[in-house]
Amino acid sequence: MIRYGQLIGLKPGKYEEYKGYHADIWPEIAAKITECNIRNYSIFYKDGLLFAYFEYAGTDFQSDMARMAGDPKTREWWDIMKPMQSPVENRKPGEWWADMEEVFHQD
Numbered sequence: 001m002i003r004y005g006q007l008i009g010l011k012p013g014k015y016e017e018y019k020g021y022h023a024d025i026w027p028e029i030a031a032k033i034t035e036c037n038i039r040n041y042s043i044f045y046k047d048g049l050l051f052a053y054f055e056y057a058g059t060d061f062q063s064d065m066a067r068m069a070g071d072p073k074t075r076e077w078w079d080i081m082k083p084m085q086s087p088v089e090n091r092k093p094g095e096w097w098a099d100m101e102e103v104f105h106q107d
Contacts, residue, residue, distance in 0.1 A: 001039070002061070003105065006052040006097035009086030015045065018084050028073040036064040050085070052097060 010018055022043065033041060037058030044051045058064050068074050082096070091098035 002056045003102055004052075004054050004056060005100035005102060007088055007100055008050050008052075008097045009088060010045065010048055010050050011084055011086050012048070014084040018050075018081070019045070021080065026073065026077060029077050032068055032071050032074050036068045038064075 037056055039055045039057050041054040042052070044053070056064075085096070087096055088098045
């Protein structure tokens with residue numbers, strides 16, 4: 001299992017809408033997340049930033065993420081979410097959510 005932390009901005013005035021969608025996540029999206037070996041997934045909000053935490057329980061992260069990206073319902077969900085998000089400027093090329101480095105963990 002690999003832990004991931006990611007960061008992205010949320011555009012001003014979009015918090016309630018974003019929170020509402022996630023409070024009533026589409027069942028197909030929740031199922032696809034699980035199908036792609038994502039576990040213990042949380043998104044936190046503070047001062048215009050979203051922090052995502054999840055654990056990856058599979059063996060081929062890139063393949064699972066490609067499968068998720070290829071899903072029509074997931075792409076429909078992303079088409080709604082992406083206009084509300086504002087990627088951080090210092091993300092790596094090709095990232096939407098900026099991956100973070102884990103510097104400490106304790107079970």
